[in-house]
Amino acid sequence: MTNKNPQKLGMIARRKQAIDQYITVRKVRSQEIRDYFASEGESDPERLAAQKARDQEFLRSLKKLGIGFIIFLLFYAILKTALGLW
Known part of the structure; x- marks a missing residue:
């Protein structure tokens, strides 16, 4: 993902970049939650x-x-x- 200057991007490109960032953050959070609850051994x-x-x-x-x-x-x-x- 490129981190271009948001003021040089068009409206659609800024929206797409915001959605891509949101998806990335959600994936990371869900992976952390899965790793936390899938841990083996004693809780x-x-x-x-x-x-x-x-x-x-x-x-x-x-x-x-x-x-x-x-x-x-x-x-x-x-x-x-x-x-x-x-």
């Missing part, structure tokens, strides 16, 4: 603690969603009963 304690924290947060959000759904079903059943739509 480092920080990563295990972070994974456990993410799991706990997911369970809390799932619990909130379940409680909200049950409340909705109760409200729906009471409303249908009150209106005599059963």
Whole structure:
């Protein structure tokens, strides 16, 4: 990839250069993430603690969603009963 002066490039060339740079950065980041999670051997304690924290947060959000759904079903059943739509 060439690093030409952006002011000497046309609009399309500047846009293409910006897209190429974005793609390159995304490829490097995704490769770093793949390398990090594909490492063999024992996982480092920080990563295990972070994974456990993410799991706990997911369970809390799932619990909130379940409680909200049950409340909705109760409200729906009471409303249908009150209106005599059963």
